[in-house]
């Protein structure tokens with residue numbers, strides 16, 4: 001079996017469009033989207049909104065932008081957002097929660113990126129002039145730093161109930177929500193219902209080169225469109241990119257189960273290797289594992305790289321590997337045989 005020059009497990013963001021996806025992009029009908037005249041973007045937004053049972057959606061350049069816009073439109077400066085301490089919106093969006101929205105942050109230490117309704121209730125500030133007003137809760141499903149862990153729908157519903165009874169909005173960072181949907185028993189509409197806003201990335205497991213959609217009510221999306229412009233995110237003939245998103249939603253969701261079974265195979269083998277101390281349970285396409293102190297993270301990454309295999313350092317002695325559309329069974333087998341000879 002021949003392999004590409006590099007077998008890249010660093011992230012599911014590294015994928016390039018397949019030939020049929022490129023053809024769909026090439027054939028897209030486009031227009032100026034700031035004038036709301038791009039038919040392909042409109043079609044993507046309608047499709048995404050209806051999949052999650054919501055009224056409207058907005059195509060943006062990145063998951064960071066959809067998260068940040070959702071936070072901006074549902075809070076006022078000086079208020080407080082609640083999230084798990086390992087949330088992407090906190091550790092990997094450049095401090096945007098403070099920079100863009102002027103928010104105070106309340107971090108909860110959860111279980112592999114997941115929190116519970118009790119955590120939310122305990123972390124709502126009292127109505128007292130000393131405390132910032134708690135106004136928004138943000139959940140991440142699947143959780144990146146949690147090793148692709150998924151929420152169950154009952155937990156999400158109970159968090160939504162807690163939010164509703166305390167007048168809080170609930171946002172979903174669903175960068176990998178379709179991985180959660182494929183790994184769990186809920187549908188997109190079911191998982192969409194408890195949330196006020198949902199960010200979905202097209203450019204991760206779904207294999208599009210660029211793009212995320214923010215999904216919410218018509219009123220919220222009208223405001224989001226204004227904020228997107230302020231953030232410099234108004235795109236013109238971006239229907240070429242939206243066409244990749246439509247293709248991804250039509251063709252690349254059910255195949256995620258293959259990414260998950262490949263990730264499980266890698267996780268199972270890793271647990272048997274002497275230099276691996278712990279592998280987080282593999283629920284979706286992300287494998288997070290801790291190597292012993294006998295080898296440094298850099299040496300481990302370099303040793304793999306010498307075999308043209310890329311993995312990502314993810315903290316002290318922690319390595320992340322992610323399966324995606326460009327990883328096949330032969331590549332997994334080859335990688336495992338390399339690891340077994342370390």
Ligand SMILES: Cc1ncc(COP(=O)(O)O)c(C=O)c1O
Nearest residue numbers: 062063064065088140144173175
């Ligand atoms: C959980 C999560 N949310 C949001 C994002 C942001 O997406 P983007 O890289 O498109 O800004 C990422 C990116 O890796 C992510 O893992």
